[in-house]
Amino acid sequence: MNQLKLSLKSAVYILLGGLSLLALSSMAEEKKASAPPPQTNGGIDQESSFPKIASGKWSGAFLADGQPDVQGFWSNTIANHNNFTDPQGGIPGSGRAPKTKREQRAPSRVSDPANGEVPFQTWALEKVKEFQAHFHDPVEQQWVEPLARCAPGGIPKSFYWHGYEIRQYPNYVLFYFNSGTRLIHLDKKPHLPDNIKLWNGDSRGHWEGNTLVVDVGNHNGKALFGRTGEFISENGHIQERFIFSPDGKRYNYEAVLTDPTVYTRPFTVTIPARRWTEKDQPNGWHFEVGQAKHAGKQVILESEERICAENNAAFGMGASTQ
């Protein structure tokens, strides 16, 4: 009994020590993350580097059903869908060269392989180059970015196409994106039959400590990764990890994309995201929320309706009709 007491006491000390270390490391992460990034894109680029977040225990609040509570407003921190592998480098072929050197800008969203490039098979790389060459002059249908036609952003583009809201319910995590909606099922249902293919795929997830682990099947492969035209096909498979920081202020999205019909090997996509709250200034890209009207003094943030169903044209056309 005494031994047990001692070991419990030691365990408490070890736990406390561990927590302080975690707290310290999270402070270090925050300090690192708060270094001023070069601003190159009017508030869309938020930072040019970001901390790594380790999978581990969740030390924040839990919901009644035992899920870590990560509800609220989120957005990626390294620019948008202009360019998948050089996120702050602008759209290739736009005639506007980046104002900074490559090493001053955020790293490629491809974190493995180390060269930051999608390991495309030769034919697929040719298709990507064709798309890039015709992006501003899409004289054939396949060169119109489907998002410009109101198609859902899909995976992974939805995570850097505007900010979004996470809502949680028993057995579900809902991603309310700017274009398209994803419902992650946590109830261990099997995937849909394989012949059903969807813009956002069919998502099955579970929590491992601070990490939401999601398996995506039934993906139709139609959403491109950005204005640079990278893609996966309907034969692809995506395994995602949403790793939340101990303070609940950030998460890193890490996904392994596998498609033997398009790539030479699986590769990893990493997208950093941070939470936006009532303490943040409004941001037309990352934080498009309103304040609810009510009798109390508390600030209540609300997403506005996100519906796009009318565009059916190339880049720029949609914007001009809005």
Place this chain on the structure above:
Amino acid sequence: MIVFSVDRIHPTSRVRQWFALTAFVSMALIAFNATAKDDIPRIKGKPDFSGIWQTTSAANYDLEPHSNRKDAPPGPGIVEGNVIPYLPKALEQKKKNFENRASADPATKGWTLGTPRGIYYPEPFQLLQRAQDLTVLFQFGHSVRTIHTNGTQHPEDPNDWWLGDSRGHWEGDTLVVDVRHFNDKTWLDGAGNFHSDALHVVERWKFLDKNTIEYKATLEDPQVFSRPFDISVILHRHREKNFQLIEDYRFTLDYDQYYPPKPDSK
């Protein structure tokens, strides 16, 4: 161990015992009845409408009573009094809409169905509920409508929305939702019944039992209708094993074929 025999108990105690027993049985019966009557799921005391729901009515084909036609089954209608009280000019527009419905119905283009049509369109929708709001996720278009139940009010000078701005409150076990600030791009059904951006809808959601919701709505639009009118449908819970929504982005079908890129030989 001491065992009391009945005749050792004082007569007054026996009466007390009888009362106590009767009271206990009555309370148990009341509790049982309450449980049986109130066998509905709840969140923080309020009815929990979480689940996947769908109507079996033919309302989407025409809100008013109608015979069969090539593009619709017959239906008794869901309008109280059977007839939508159109203003004369609006009735002309409704007739035109009906004639042109094959191409003019926004639903045939895959556009967002609107409120209330999304509720009785013949595809499932999912309700996801928290204390502060209900999220309505429609399979058709995978569009999201939020019904706020946190005491907040309609915004003062908002945009017009496809699904309107929804503010709900509880009246007993009935969820009452006031919906305003619509655009005029949606129809009420596939028969050309329509509204303007002045539409105002008041919905009443109530459990009939744990797997059935009674949905009622009052529609008001002084630019289109001569007076408010009421509609009512029953919504059934999907209980099939592993049932789920399957995203239905209908409006992408015209260009689906162009993506993703394929090797030239294929």
